[in-house]
Amino acid sequence: MEARSDITTNKHKELEALFQKHGYTDYKWIEPGKIVVSQWVRMKCMFGCGGYGRTATCPPNLPSVSECERFFQEYSDAVIFHFEKKVAKPEDRHAWTKKVNGKLSKLEREIFLSGYERAFLLFMDSCRICGECPVGSKEKCKEPRLARPSPEGMAVDVYATVRRVGYPIEVLSEYSQKMNRYAFFLIE
Numbered sequence: 392m393e394a395r396s397d398i399t400t401n402k403h404k405e406l407e408a409l410f411q412k413h414g415y416t417d418y419k420w421i422e423p424g425k426i427v428v429s430q431w432v433r434m435k436c437m438f439g440c441g442g443y444g445r446t447a448t449c450p451p452n453l454p455s456v457s458e459c460e461r462f463f464q465e466y467s468d469a470v471i472f473h474f475e476k477k478v479a480k481p482e483d484r485h486a487w488t489k490k491v492n493g494k495l496s497k498l499e500r501e502i503f504l505s506g507y508e509r510a511f512l513l514f515m516d517s518c519r520i521c522g523e524c525p526v527g528s529k530e531k532c533k534e535p536r537l538a539r540p541s542p543e544g545m546a547v548d549v550y551a552t553v554r555r556v557g558y559p560i561e562v563l564s565e566y567s568q569k570m571n572r573y574a575f576f577l578i579e
Contacts, residue, residue: 419558423466423467426469426547427552432546446517447538448514449517449544459545466509468577468579470578471556475569502576509577512575513542513547513574518538518541
């Protein structure tokens with residue numbers, strides 16, 4: 392019988408081949424139990440984000456903080472993808488993140504078709520598949536098969552979590568500064 396660590400190593404190698412096939416080389420594995428889920432993140436969504444209540448993939452259209460935490464516990468593996476970008480104009484960020492999220496969706500689909508039926512992606516930014524979410528409820532979402540929440544929408548303390556694995560992240564004071572953005576991938 393193959394040891395658990397050998398199975399995990401083989402699984403990681405198989406998945407890493409898919410990541411690299413899609414051009415992703417800057418990622419780190421993390422145990423899902425080490426993903427920091429915090430109530431303060433949801434409060435920042437509620438009081439400080441213009442998307443709150445306006446999109447299908449943002450709170451309050453998402454599970455409660457305790458349900459989010461329980462969700463992460465159902466997985467044995469997670470991957471954090473790191474993306475760096477400096478944009479000329481603040482509005483350029485949205486076009487960039489929409490493009491990256493679209494590519495990540497294709498990776499999620501390929502991983503699913505490879506036999507990982509529970510593969511689930513958390514976009515590195517708001518969904519933006521439709522450009523602007525015209526609804527504000529999951530029931531009216533135009534792309535329910537593709538729409539995904541951001542880590543922050545799922546109450547992930549991205550700052551604490553990515554620091555745990557040695558990734559850089561700071562609060563930016565100007566849009567001209569280089570961004571460090573993160574997408575999370577849950578795999579069972």
